[in-house]
């Protein structure tokens with residue numbers, strides 16, 4: 001069976017692909033992971049990771065008629081969250097969010113999107129003692145028109161005082177996983193411990209039963 005890995009984020013694609021290949025080998029499943037024939041624009045208008053993951057996978061399934069896998073993920077910082085988790089489902093575009101927008105100055109906008117997101121979190125936490133955070137990933141697989149399966153994974157940790165490391169992407173340079181003394185961007189085997197691996201393991205558990 002062909003399974004499309006549906007994301008516009010190149011680094012996320014690489015992580016999904018590499019974890020999926022290792023799970024496939026362990027499960028001895030006849031699966032071929034492919035890229036979608038072309039990228040499509042999906043409006044992620046829902047307010048949960050689960051709904052957004054489903055929206056992405058379903059949009060690709062509807063466009064190409066091939067079983068589709070999508071991940072919706074993000075960082076949740078305890079001190080920045082109230083009834084809304086932040087950056088949460090808005091992780092990718094947090095630097096543009098009106099919440100805390102005064103901490104970024106005009107001059108900062110020469111930085112990349114990931115650097116701006118990290119800078120904003122660090123500035124918002126400047127005087128904050130509670131640095132607890134977690135990464136969340138929800139993976140949806142749409143197998144046919146009315147049949148979707150899901151998996152969720154979390155990685156607990158804390159926010160560093162400054163960015164460090166080059167592995168991974170997004171918020172990895174400012175996130176220290178529980179039990180480690182350094183950021184995820186300094187940890188070469190991220191794929192073995194990540195929220196994404198946990199989400200894929202849990203959806204694979206179901207996939208093995210239904211294929």
Ligand code: ITT
Pocket residue numbers: 006007008009012044056071072073074075091092117135168169170171172194196
């Ligand atoms: P697609 O929707 O096309 O998959 P995206 O990057 O927009 O790509 P999301 O909407 O799921 O994906 O946003 C996830 C954001 O959360 C991502 O851009 C990062 O900023 C952050 N993020 C998610 N997983 C991460 C990880 O493993 N390490 C660091 N940051 C991560």
